[in-house]
Amino acid sequence: MDTWLSEHPDIRSIRVAGCDLNGQARGKRIPTRFAGKITEDGSRFPFSVLNLDIWGEDIEDSPLVFDSGDADGVLLPTERGYLPMPWLGTPTALLPVWMFHENGKPFDGDPRQALARIKERYTEQGLTAVVATEMEFYLIDDTGRMPRTVPSPHNGKRRTGSETLGLRALDAFDEFFTDLYDACEAMDIPADAAISEAGLGQFEINLMHVDDMLKAADDAWLFKLLVRGLARKHGFAASFMAKPYADYSGNGMHMHFSVLDTDGNNIFDDGGPKGSEQLQNAIAGCLNAMPGSMLILAPHANSYDRLVPGAHAPTKLCWGYENRTVAIRVPGGNHKARRIEHRVAGGDVNPYLLLSAVLGAALDGIAQKLTPLAPVTGNAYALDAPELPATWQDALDVFQTDPAVARIFPKALINNMAMTKRQEIGEVATLSEEERIALYLEFL
DSSP states (O other), X not given: OHHHHHTOTTOOEEEEEEEOTTSOEEEEEEEGGGHHHHHHHOEEEEGGGGGOOTTSOOOTTOTTTGGGTSOEEEEEEOTTOOEEOTTSSSOEEEEEEEEEOTTSOBOTTOHHHHHHHHHHHHHHTTOEEEEEEEEEEEEEEOSSSSOEEOOOTTTSOOOOXXXXXXXXXXXXXXXXXXXXXXXXXXXXXXXXXXXXXXXXXXXXXXXXXESOHHHHHHHHHHHHHHHHHHHHHTTSEEEOOSOSSTTSOOOBOOEEEEEEOTTSOBTTOOSSSSOOHHHHHHHHXXXXXXXXXXXXXXXXXXXXXXXXXXXSSOOBSOEEESOTTSSEEEOOSOGGGOOEEEOOOBTTSOHHHHHHHHHHHHHHHHHHTOOOOXXXXXXXXXXXXXXXXXXXXXXXXXXXXXXXXXHHSOHHHHHHHHHHHHHHHHHHTTSOHHHHHHHHHHHO
């Protein structure tokens, strides 16, 4: 890691940062001359820091705070190493870290450690998940009381209608996207195609599939930090908030995955369009865990504004082939790339928790040889099918008691997440709609 710094002598300072349960970066600014100490001994801050509410406040009655004396954890660098932070004016490096106890045991409240546990389970079964994500976000002018579209850098005009797959919309922000792709290359984030989406100022960039679920989650988390930071550098805001505008599409974070065996064969592929029995098992596992996982897939009050019928986001517990109205879609194409697309999560999710929930559920289904209901065709919104939890409180209630969730996540993380969301539900209920939008635009 120190080699990277020696190859970048212009770096003036370092940000040491881990990911909390809300996906927020928590950490410190360190002078570059003390970098060696960080890479050798790690850094320290309280365990409770990875379990703060959306405002960055302690969770009342959390055992991580006063009951434990607000003890420190040890933050060690992840395998990602140093990364540039091109959205800052001063040359700066980011060092992603994750949390351990003094004895080297992983901290169960760290969302990246939760995903590492899932990765270990796959490895024990001789399996490797190959994961890709679709990252949707809005470019927003947040200088007024309510969000507006960003004026085009070309003519100063604001978009007044949707422009799905419109090259004109992309070209209007060519300098931003050029800088974004350059930064993704520098940060080893595999950004692929960019498109304009259905919302005003909404865009999507796909992150290419990788055969390391930890790297896939890292890529998504870092991409969100990058997009938000770089947008500010260009004079506007970017948001992954689930539903910035009531009348336009929300931001999703669709996740695609397949699973390889020890010989590199895709276990979802049976040589035809239907997919293998293990594909069916994985789908059943995902559907079985979906109601209990909604607090992960839709973690904020605004998340549920996106999950309404007819809004290009799923509301029913069902699956299908080449159907974008269902929760689980099996895309067409070459059978060798047969995969699952999980369509429920919003852009406001914590990527580590999302991948943990989905991949953990899929492995659960494979291990138990679960069988899903028949795939649906046509408009799933019109079907008489089970509904996903439709409110934040409903999602919290199911999350705490669902046996599938208990098989996927450590008990401590489940308790920490539940306490966090219980506190946020109480606080957000006191806010006006304008205040809620401002809150989520700022942090998501």
